[in-house]
Amino acid sequence: MYKSTIRPLLFLLEPERAHRLTFNLLKKSNRIPFLRRFLRSKYQYEEEKLICKGIVSKNRIGLSAGMDKGAEVFNELFDFGFGFIEVGTVTPHACAGNPVPRIFRLPRYNSLISRTGFNNPGVEVVKKRLRYRSGKVTIGVNINKDPKSEGQQVIEDFLHMYMELYTNADYFTINWGTLELPLMKEMLEALTRQRQSLVIKRPILLKLPADITHEGMDTVLEVIAQYGLDGVIATGPTNDRSQIRRYSEQELNAMGAGGVSGKGLGMKPLLAVDYLRRNGGKDLLIIGAGGVMTPGDACRMISMGADFVQIYSAFIYEGPGIVADMIQAVADMNEEPESPLQKFRMNSAK
Ligand SMILES: Cc1cc2nc3c(=O)[nH]c(=O)nc-3n(C[C@H](O)[C@H](O)[C@H](O)COP(=O)(O)O)c2cc1C
Numbered sequence: 173m174y175k176s177t178i179r180p181l182l183f184l185l186e187p188e189r190a191h192r193l194t195f196n197l198l199k200k201s202n203r204i205p206f207l208r209r210f211l212r213s214k215y216q217y218e219e220e221k222l223i224c225k226g227i228v229s230k231n232r233i234g235l236s237a238g239m240d241k242g243a244e245v246f247n248e249l250f251d252f253g254f255g256f257i258e259v260g261t262v263t264p265h266a267c268a269g270n271p272v273p274r275i276f277r278l279p280r281y282n283s284l285i286s287r288t289g290f291n292n293p294g295v296e297v298v299k300k301r302l303r304y305r306s307g308k309v310t311i312g313v314n315i316n317k318d319p320k321s322e323g324q325q326v327i328e329d330f331l332h333m334y335m336e337l338y339t340n341a342d343y344f345t346i347n348w349g350t351l352e353l354p355l356m357k358e359m360l361e362a363l364t365r366q367r368q369s370l371v372i373k374r375p376i377l378l379k380l381p382a383d384i385t386h387e388g389m390d391t392v393l394e395v396i397a398q399y400g401l402d403g404v405i406a407t408g409p410t411n412d413r414s415q416i417r418r419y420s421e422q423e424l425n426a427m428g429a430g431g432v433s434g435k436g437l438g439m440k441p442l443l444a445v446d447y448l449r450r451n452g453g454k455d456l457l458i459i460g461a462g463g464v465m466t467p468g469d470a471c472r473m474i475s476m477g478a479d480f481v482q483i484y485s486a487f488i489y490e491g492p493g494i495v496a497d498m499i500q501a502v503a504d505m506n507e508e509p510e511s512p513l514q515k516f517r518m519n520s521a522k
Pocket residue numbers: 236237238239241260261275284285286288289290314347379407408409433434435437461462463464482483484485486
């Protein structure tokens with residue numbers, strides 16, 4: 173249904189219009205109890221809570237940052253079966269981001285090119301919206317500084333974000349490479365000191381760019397050990413377009429600058445997860461992300477050592493059903509003859 177009818181219609185629209193239309197429909201679904209019940213019965217099933225390295229989630233598949241930047245529809249997105257939703261990137265003040273067009277679809281190779289910047293409504297708005305989360309929704313918040321902040325203000329920005337949101341967030345993500353290393357360290361030192369002083373301590377993860385080198389990952393692991401951080405998201409988009417097939421150089425150049433998401437990321441995220449697991453030890457929390465397009469890709473991420481998996485492009489290209497398919501595939505890896513998902517499937521099939 174999604175790929176045969178809904179996707180072709182949505183893809184007639186410019187990506188951000190399609191995004192806005194979908195969000196508006198999701199918000200409306202919230203006001204129609206029958207529709208919400210239908211969505212839940214189609215995509216949700218009862219699962220036992222999974223507690224893994226400080227993250228409580230009902231399964232291992234989450235939604236990456238950037239889809240619900242302003243925390244508008246995380247409750248509705250959760251209806252599609254995600255174990256956790258990462259909202260943001262959120263900054264202290266509202267941000268317009270880069271001029272449009274800034275998102276480009278590459279449907280012949282299930283990829284996206286984007287340079288959105290940090291368009292978001294700012295922390296105050298997001299904080300208010302997160303108060304309305306249903307108790308079951310596991311939320312990560314990807315935080316950043318205001319684009320214009322420099323020096324000491326950068327540290328103030330991150331402390332402010334953490335303090336404003338920690339009661340309504342289950343974990344925080346900070347994008348590695350946002351700050352020069354000395355400032356990143358100074359900020360993390362202040363942030364982890366602040367976190368220590370609080371009764372509720374939320375996990376802090378570093379999200380790595382796909383183009384990070386082994387040397388870069390070694391530095392990340394040192395920083396994680398030094399400041400007692402909890403883990404990584406590996407990885408975000410790549411600047412390397414060499415893995416994109418079925419598009420000419422001219423077509424790609426016409427889209428201008430931007431990071432590549434989806435299938436065009438190639439093997440980089442998987443190799444990063446492998447390296448981080450082998451060198452970071454078994455206690456490191458790893459969320460495998462980037463280029464996870466199929467249930468098989470999700471299983472490969474888990475077998476490389478990821479504790480959880482996040483998707484973005486797969487949701488755009490495959491539709492909501494991909495979430496349950498990935499959960500099923502990962503559950504089957506455990507070789508439990510009757511996992512909660514299998515029971516749900518069997519009951520629905522009756
Ligand atoms: C349109 C778009 C906007 C994004 N915005 C953000 C963002 O605000 N913060 C962030 O950390 N990642 C952002 N991302 C990156 C995604 O979170 C994800 O890391 C990336 O798309 C790779 O995953 P995928 O291959 O499953 O799409 C964005 C990606 C896209 C395509």
